[in-house]
Amino acid sequence: MKRTQTSDGSTDPGEDGAPGAGGSRLVGSDRVLAVLKELARYPDGAGLEELTRAIGSPKPTVHRALGALRRAGLADQDARGRYGLGDEFLRMAFAHHEARPDHVRIRPVLEALAHRFGETVHYAVLDGREVVYRAKVDPPTGAVRLTSTIGGRNPAHTTAVGKLLLTRRLGSLEEVEAWIGGSLLERRTPRTLCGAADLHRELSATRARGYGVDDQENETGVNCLALPAYLTSPTTPSGAVSISALAYRTPLAALVDALDEIRALLGPLGEPPS
Template structure:
């Protein structure tokens, strides 16, 4: 019994150390995170200090990552993420549907404003909702559905995307044609001249709004999303708000913050 007690007492400090020191797969993942956080590379000494493990242990983990192509050693002795890791990451990212890329953005915006957030794309004369996040339970929710459509000319998303598709007044007139556009409410812009003026404003501002033009009591602000080309949006994100609760003027005042959320793909901002 005495021998067992001594062994238990001797083992206790090791157990305590392991609780605060990464081991096995945890260590490897921590090293990967550090490599990602240092795009210019990090040397073994600094990596060892950051990870909090002995240098030989970190070196062995790096050797495993290098064999897999997930890390590489530069001539100046600094470790970086390997090309195979980057290839897998970008391949996975590019294969994901747009709406999965934008889901964190919509969740962040819906939580921040307690309003509905959409991601939508342009399809000829209509917009199609690819993703939607409603506000938390207890809030009034909109009737829009994923896969549902609305006229492009009466929605903020539609006007935002049309401003890229229709570059000038002549293009707008040709798109509208000879007949007036459908009036969804008394505020809907239904002529080519009205729409052309609106799209010119959108191009200047870099965002679009609609104030009860598609649905009474609902206002909306939309900003572009660039998942591929840096100059041609793949779609747009919008916040659709009940006007009695969130006036469109508030969304306009906070458009820079909204753009930041979209650009950061919904990552929470530091506080």
């Protein structure tokens, strides 16, 4: 493996890569992408030393990856020497997001729901064991709003959208047990359902009623109600729409009582297949 001595006295492992955080070996483009993903965690920027520790690669390796990202416009360096995501990266990300067919189609529905209920509304999809928020609309008024972000993730078993979408994948207790596997499900609040039997019962109830609920299971003080959204298929939900409400302001029971109105606002995008 080729190694070179750098000006700061450290050894550069060369193009064969170096062990990253967790012992994985970062090579070539993987190394650059790892640095890019790490940068996204620092809205106020991060120094080279900070990134080096987080990535777990030698300083020259991280510095070279940052150079490649800067040349592509995907990273910037400010006057203090701190690195952050570049304007070109943000332009591409937001342009891609705005052009997503599902985002364009669902946005008016989210706006109508947020305006009607005065709470934050999301559109999310299932990605393995997590849900990913593809769109979000905050209420037009109200001093308290949720801190969720587009592209953010939450465990599927703690959220209304996640449990609703899991009903199509996990039909039996054995399937729930296999999905959990040998790992422990994260407990976000005292109300989080972490056991296979409890989660199976909840999924069965969700399947029977046709909507998902999160009764302060993901975040204390926040409850959610979710309904499926059919944006790309007439038979399989592409994702789910959820109203995420502050429990003291909009109790879960109030959302359940408004189901017919919520379904009416979803319109054809929320209609189950005939």
